[in-house]
Amino acid sequence: MKPNRKMMLTGNKAAAWAARLARVEYVPAFPITPQTEIVETLAGWFADGTMQGKFTNMDSEHSMFMAAGAASASGVRVFTASSSQGILHGLESLHTLCGWRVPLVMVNVSRALATPITLEPDHNDVLITRDSGLIQLHAETCQEVLDLILIGYHMAEDPKVCLPVLVNMDGFYLSFTREPVSIPDPGLVEKFLPKFKAVQPVFQASQPQARASAVFGGETYSWFKIQQDLAVRHAEKVFIEKAWRFSEMFGRYYLPVESFRMEDAEYVFVMSNSFATKGKSAVLKLRDQGIKAGLLKLCMIRPFPEKAIAKALKGCKKIAVIDQNIAPGRGGIIYPEIVSALFPEKTAGQKVLSVIGGLGGKDIREEDFGTIIQHLGNPKPEGPLYLYGEQDLNTFLKFERIAKPEEVARS
Amino acid sequence: MSAITSNYKKIKDLNPHESLSAGTSLCAGCGGLEGLRLALKELGDDVIICNAAGCMTLLSVYPFTPLRGSWLYTTMGGPVPAAQGVRDALDIRIQQGDMPESENLQVMVLAGDGSSNDMGMGPTSSAIHRKLDFIYFCYDNEAYGNTGFQLSAASPFGGATQTAPSTGLHPAGAELPKKDLFEIWRAQNPTYIATVSPREPIDLANKFAKAKLMKGPRLFICLSPCPTGWGFDPKETHLIAKLARDTGIFPLKEFFEGKVMHNKVPRKRVPVERYLERQKRFQHLFIPVRQEETLAQIQSRVDAYWSQYE
Numbered sequence: 001m002k003p004n005r006k007m008m009l010t011g012n013k014a015a016a017w018a019a020r021l022a023r024v025e026y027v028p029a030f031p032i033t034p035q036t037e038i039v040e041t042l043a044g045w046f047a048d049g050t051m052q053g054k055f056t057n058m059d060s061e062h063s064m065f066m067a068a069g070a071a072s073a074s075g076v077r078v079f080t081a082s083s084s085q086g087i088l089h090g091l092e093s094l095h096t097l098c099g100w101r102v103p104l105v106m107v108n109v110s111r112a113l114a115t116p117i118t119l120e121p122d123h124n125d126v127l128i129t130r131d132s133g134l135i136q137l138h139a140e141t142c143q144e145v146l147d148l149i150l151i152g153y154h155m156a157e158d159p160k161v162c163l164p165v166l167v168n169m170d171g172f173y174l175s176f177t178r179e180p181v182s183i184p185d186p187g188l189v190e191k192f193l194p195k196f197k198a199v200q201p202v203f204q205a206s207q208p209q210a211r212a213s214a215v216f217g218g219e220t221y222s223w224f225k226i227q228q229d230l231a232v233r234h235a236e237k238v239f240i241e242k243a244w245r246f247s248e249m250f251g252r253y254y255l256p257v258e259s260f261r262m263e264d265a266e267y268v269f270v271m272s273n274s275f276a277t278k279g280k281s282a283v284l285k286l287r288d289q290g291i292k293a294g295l296l297k298l299c300m301i302r303p304f305p306e307k308a309i310a311k312a313l314k315g316c317k318k319i320a321v322i323d324q325n326i327a328p329g330r331g332g333i334i335y336p337e338i339v340s341a342l343f344p345e346k347t348a349g350q351k352v353l354s355v356i357g358g359l360g361g362k363d364i365r366e367e368d369f370g371t372i373i374q375h376l377g378n379p380k381p382e383g384p385l386y387l388y389g390e391q392d393l394n395t396f397l398k399f400e401r402i403a404k405p406e407e408v409a410r411s
Numbered sequence: 412m413s414a415i416t417s418n419y420k421k422i423k424d425l426n427p428h429e430s431l432s433a434g435t436s437l438c439a440g441c442g443g444l445e446g447l448r449l450a451l452k453e454l455g456d457d458v459i460i461c462n463a464a465g466c467m468t469l470l471s472v473y474p475f476t477p478l479r480g481s482w483l484y485t486t487m488g489g490p491v492p493a494a495q496g497v498r499d500a501l502d503i504r505i506q507q508g509d510m511p512e513s514e515n516l517q518v519m520v521l522a523g524d525g526s527s528n529d530m531g532m533g534p535t536s537s538a539i540h541r542k543l544d545f546i547y548f549c550y551d552n553e554a555y556g557n558t559g560f561q562l563s564a565a566s567p568f569g570g571a572t573q574t575a576p577s578t579g580l581h582p583a584g585a586e587l588p589k590k591d592l593f594e595i596w597r598a599q600n601p602t603y604i605a606t607v608s609p610r611e612p613i614d615l616a617n618k619f620a621k622a623k624l625m626k627g628p629r630l631f632i633c634l635s636p637c638p639t640g641w642g643f644d645p646k647e648t649h650l651i652a653k654l655a656r657d658t659g660i661f662p663l664k665e666f667f668e669g670k671v672m673h674n675k676v677p678r679k680r681v682p683v684e685r686y687l688e689r690q691k692r693f694q695h696l697f698i699p700v701r702q703e704e705t706l707a708q709i710q711s712r713v714d715a716y717w718s719q720y721e
Contacts, residue, residue, distance in 0.1 A: 025503050028496065053503045056495065059537035063492035066485060070461065070496030073483065075510070076503050092486055100483075203481050203497055204504075204514040205457040210476035212484040214468050 009181040011174030014142040015081065015107045015167070016041035017181070018149035021189045022105075024079040025053030025196070028067035030060060033119050034171035035083040035109040042079070061090035068104055069097030069164070073211060075202035077153070078104040083171065084111035084125045091128065097164060098133030099228065100212055101200070103156035104164050105149055106134075110273065111171040112360040120361025121171040123273070123325040127301075127333045133228050135165040135235050136302040138272045142179040145169050147252055148299075150184075150193060154242040159199040161235050163228075168301075172361060173274040184250050192249050236303045256305035258297040259312050261287065265294025267373055268313060270321045270338055272298040275364055279322070282369035291373060298334070306341035313342060317350050318376040320385075324358035331384040332356050351376060357387030418620050419613050426452045426616070432477045436469045440645025442652055443467070443550030443635030445609035447521070450548060450631070453619035456480045458517045459497055463490040463531055465523035466557040467550065481516065488530040490520045491538045494545045517546060517623070524551040524565035527632075528590045539599040539628045546622060547630040549592070552637035560640035560692075564590040568712070569705045570692045572640075577695035583705045584695060588712065592632060597666050602627035605665040608634040610652030614663055614674055621667075634661045642691020654686040659713045673720060680717065683710045 009017065015038045019027070027046070029039035039055075046055035053076065058064040061082050072078045082090060087108060097104075108129075112122040126136065137152060139145040145167060152165035169175060201207045215221050236256055247253035260276075261283050262268065271279045276297040286293040296312050298305075313319060319342075323332025330336075335354040342352065353376055357364045368387045375385050400407075419425055430451035437444050443466065451458065458480040462468060464487040471482045485493045498518045504510035522531055527549040535547065554572050555561040561574040562585055571577045571584035596604050602625050607615040615633075622629040636651040638644065643651055655661035659680040664673045684706060687693035696702045 025507070026496075026499055028492075028499075052507065054499050056499055056541070058492060058495070059534055062488060063495070063534045063537070066489040066492040067496035067499070070483065070485075070493035071500040072496075074497045074500030074504075076500040093489055096486055096489070202500075203459050203483070203516060204501070204510060205516055206514055208456065208479060208481045210471040210473075210478065210482035213471040213473040213476065213482065214484065215473045220473055 006180050006182050008178040009142055010037065010176055010178050011139070011142045011145045011169045012037035012109065012176070013041060014146040014181050015149060015169070016045070017183055018146040019079040020045055020051055021184065021186055022077065022079070022150060022153050022193055023190070023195065024051065025076040026071045026078045027055045028058045028064045028071070028078075028080055029055060030058050030064045030082070030086065032061070032083045032086040034111060034175040035081045035086070035107070037175070038081045038107060038109070061086035062093050065090040065093035065097060068106070069093065069100050069102050072102035072104045073100055073203060075198050075204070077196035079106070080104070081107040081109065083109040084113060087125045087129060088113065091132070094129055094134060095132045096212070099224070101162045101228070101231070102164060103153075103162055103198075105152045105156060106164060106166050107145070107149070108166055108168045109171045109175045110168055118360045119171065121173060121324075122359050122361065123168075123323075126166070126168045127325050129166065130302060130333070133163065133232060134302060135161070135163055135232060136168060137165065137300055138168045138298060139174065140274055140276045140297060142174055142177070142181050143252070144254070145174065146181055146183075147246065147250070147254065150189060151239065151242050151246050151254065153193055154245075155235060155238050157196065157199070158238050158242070161231055161238050162200060163231055163235065168273065170274040188249055192246065233303050236300065236305055239300060254299060255308070256300035257308045257312055258299055260295040260297065262294040262296065262312060264292055265316065266292040267294070267318045267376055268316050268320070269293070269295045269369065269372065270298065270319060270334070271295060272301070272334075273324070275322070275324060275358055278364055279369070282366055285366065286369065286373065293373070301334075304337055304341070309338060309341045310345055314345060315347055317347060319350065320353045320355050320372045320376055322355045322357055322364070326356055326359060335384075351379070351381070353382070354384040355387060356384050362392065419616050422612060425612060428452060428455070430454070430456050430458070430479045435477045436472055437466065438637075438639050438645070440638040440648040441466070441635070442609045442637065442648050443523075443552060443633060445648070446550060446607060446615065446633035446635060447548060449609065449612050449615050450607075450619050450633075451480070453616050454517055454519070454546070454623060457515070458519050459483060460519050460521045461485055461490040461493040461497065463487050463520070463522035463526035465526055466552070467521050467523070468557065487526050488534060490522055490526070491531060491534040491543075491547070494518045494520050495538055495541070495543055498544055518544070519546040519548060521548050521550070523556065524549060524553060524592075525555045525563040527551075528564035528592055532595075536599065539596065539601045542627050544626050545628060547628065549630070549632045550635040551632050552635040552640055553589070554640055556637050556640050560637075565592065569687075569696060569709050571695055572692070582695065582702055584692075593664070593666070596630050597671070600669070601630055603629040603665070603667050604631075606632045606634070606661065606663055608652050608656060608661065608663060610649050610656065611663060611675060618665060640692070642694070643689055647689065651686070651689060654681065654689070657681040658683045658686045659717050660686055662716070680713070683713055
């Protein structure tokens with residue numbers, strides 16, 4: 001393969017390519033839509049000798065994450081991937097291996113959670129891991145998927161981090177959408193990310209260790225949890241360093257938050273993942289109409305880059321936080337985090353609107369951004385704005401009518 | 412196989428080395444702990460224990476460990492997949508020349524009967540199916556012991572637990588028979604299965620000596636008399652374990668190359684009552700009135716088991 005070749009890849013294939021370029025040695029796997037293409041691709045590469053090490057078909061995500069963590073603690077570079085219900089099923093293991101402080105990278109392909117069961121994306125799955133201790137990087141494009149996995153390994157394996165990194169992509173919108181992706185030269189990747197050498201002792205005969213022992217008393221428990229918090233917080237600085245090094249070698253630069261047309265923006269959309277592309281497109285069209293719009297994209301969700309967010313939004317008076325998730329009884333999950341980031345340097349007369357859209361893969365249309373602008377113009381405080389209009393209701397009723405035409409006609 | 416059986420004939424033949432030291436925070440008289448100590452004497456120090464949540468969680472309490480080998484605390488359902496991860500990683504490192512064979516470890520799962528019969532059973536079945544090269548040590552105290560003795564699928568018929576108490580409506584306490592873990596495992600034809608008892612150190616040591624030299628899934632069920640849960644004086648652990656064998660309630664056996672073999676078969680079985688009457692968990696079978704039918708059922712189930720082999 002030629003260096004720096006561009007290929008048309010789905011997000012899933014881009015993730016598999018990143019694991020291959022990182023010379024991952026171990027993949028414990030379990031299938032789940034829309035992630036399966038990643039592990040299928042890797043299974044093929046281990047089976048035909050393209051990748052060295054072992055691919056193990058596990059019996060559940062709970063088992064898969066446990067095997068991943070234990071293998072990392074035993075000194076090999078590990079990759080795994082999951083989605084949605086799989087993340088929920090494996091959640092106990094995720095918390096456990098974050099506490100083990102083991103470096104590895106996993107991909108979550110976002111898919112909304114049951115009930116009702118669906119295959120299409122939103123971010124309730126990935127945000128359920130928000131408090132687990134995982135570092136979270138969210139990708140907007142297939143190229144970002146590949147790049148963030150490589151940067152993720154560099155970060156995870158840093159002596160001051162030693163934590164699992166989760167790279168998120170949207171199911172379908174990225175996982176099954178082909179985009180041109182630049183595949184970096186394997187030799188260069190090897191320079192950026194040398195062979196895995198664990199900085200902590202690993203399990204082997206000459207270095208017996210008791211790991212993850214029980215603790216008695218809040219003082220010992222708190223000590224470990226505060227260590228973990230400090231390590232996750234520190235990861236923001238480490239990410240910036242590693243991303244800078246990545247940009248020097250591969251020419252693409254990433255920051256914890258990305259500002260798009262923010263220089264003089266009066267209306268700002270705060271977004272993440274693939275729908276940020278829709279947001280950027282809307283910003284350009286709104287600017288054509290003379291509306292000064294901008295977009296702040298969250299690339300890093302954990303650690304939460306609150307200073308960078310506060311700095312980017314300083315002075316902005318009309319901000320809409322678009323959550324593609326829902327915490328029933330509370331609203332959007334990211335909204336309160338943004339509000340708390342802004343609080344120390346609150347701008348007078350600022351309106352921060354909570355918007356909930358894109359649930360279960362529902363599109364966020366261009367006109368939705370216009371609706372948001374209208375609401376931002378309203379000086380009164382208001383509860384969450386659900387992006388659910390007449391068109392959406394009619395689509396829903398269309399199905400209802402097919403199933404029970406008389407009842408719908410009567411109502 | 413006969414070439415490596417019965418290495419040990421007397422107690423003094425056993426390996427004097429201790430891989431598990433005294434001074435743990437486990438209960439006095441814990442039969443499981445004694446079984447584990449004897450097993451580790453045979454397995455040595457180059458062992459990593461992947462532990463399931465349970466009584467043995469208290470073996471290593473930060474910053475102490477009684478083990479000369481390694482320890483990884485996992486979750487109640489996760490010790491076997493953790494063992495898979497460690498085994499795979501060590502194999503990869505050896506295969507790639509990153510680690511000499513001398514650094515290799517015996518990978519061992521330590522789990523109670525709750526984890527083994529309930530939450531952890533699926534992952535264990537999957538690991539047997541994958542022919543994972545590991546040792547599984549189930550300490551069977553016939554209930555969720557660490558949380559104060561609640562019903563597990565290994566709790567015996569007629570025994571009382573905190574979540575299956577003996578009442579006027581349910582005089583027997585636990586009304587279902589114990590799950591037959593040995594037979595469930597055997598259905599998947601693993602390399603080796605054995606039952607062991609802390610009261611039978613020579614039999615136990617010989618079984619671990621055998622298993623140590625094999626590859627693949629090697630699974631043990633260790634009778635673990637539990638003074639706090641079963642209700643007897645800690646000094647009587649060995650007496651209880653002896654009665655479990657002599658009544659035929661706990662058969663010592665092994666499975667290898669398609670065959671089940673019984674070891675130390677009691678020639679004339681002691682009535683089960685002698686075992687039951689010494690434990691508080693069976694007290695309701697005798698006081699205030701004898702539950703004749705339940706006692707007869709327990710006896711007849713033991714007799715039915717042995718009649719298959721007599």
